[in-house]
Amino acid sequence: MDGLHEAASSKDVVHIHGKLFESRCASDCGRPAFADHNSYPAGELPRCACGALVRPNVCWFGEQPYQLDRIYDALEGCDTFIAIGTSGSVQPVASFVTMLKQRPQPARTVFLGLTEPANVRYFDEVHLGAAAELVPALLQSRMESK
Numbered sequence: 001m002d003g004l005h006e007a008a009s010s011k012d013v014v015h016i017h018g019k020l021f022e023s024r025c026a027s028d029c030g031r032p033a034f035a036d037h038n039s040y041p042a043g044e045l046p047r048c049a050c051g052a053l054v055r056p057n058v059c060w061f062g063e064q065p066y067q068l069d070r071i072y073d074a075l076e077g078c079d080t081f082i083a084i085g086t087s088g089s090v091q092p093v094a095s096f097v098t099m100l101k102q103r104p105q106p107a108r109t110v111f112l113g114l115t116e117p118a119n120v121r122y123f124d125e126v127h128l129g130a131a132a133e134l135v136p137a138l139l140q141s142r143m144e145s146k
C-alpha cells in the first residue's frame, strides 16, 4: 500500500490493501480514487463533491480487500506460491496458501520471513531470515535449477 513495490520497479502490483497515498470518497458516488495533495484545515473533515467524507484509499480491518477476483484468478493458475513476511493470521489472505494446498494439483508453497506464520503447516518450504537476503537467494537457486 505504500508504493514501495513500484519504487523497486515491480510490475503489475495488485494493491489488495489499497494505496496509502491516494484518497477516495467514503460513499460510492463514482469518483475514482485520486492522488491527494490537498492540505486540509485542522478541525475540518475533508469532503467529496457529493458531500460524503474523503478517506484514505486503503482497506481497513473488517473491510473487503481490493481486487480479490483478480487475486483468485491468479491463484488458480499458480504452480509456485511464495509468501514473504506475512503473519499468516489475517483473512482472507491467510487462506490463499490453504486453498493452494487443497487443490487436486497442489501448488508448491514457500514462506520467507523472520518468524513462522500462524499457517506454517501449509508451506512446503519455510526459510526464516531477512527477506532482503532470502528473496535474492531463493530466486538465484531457482534460476540455477532451471
Ligand SMILES: [Zn+2]
Binding pocket: 025, 026, 027, 028, 029, 030, 031, 048, 049, 050, 051, 052
Ligand atoms: Zn463522493
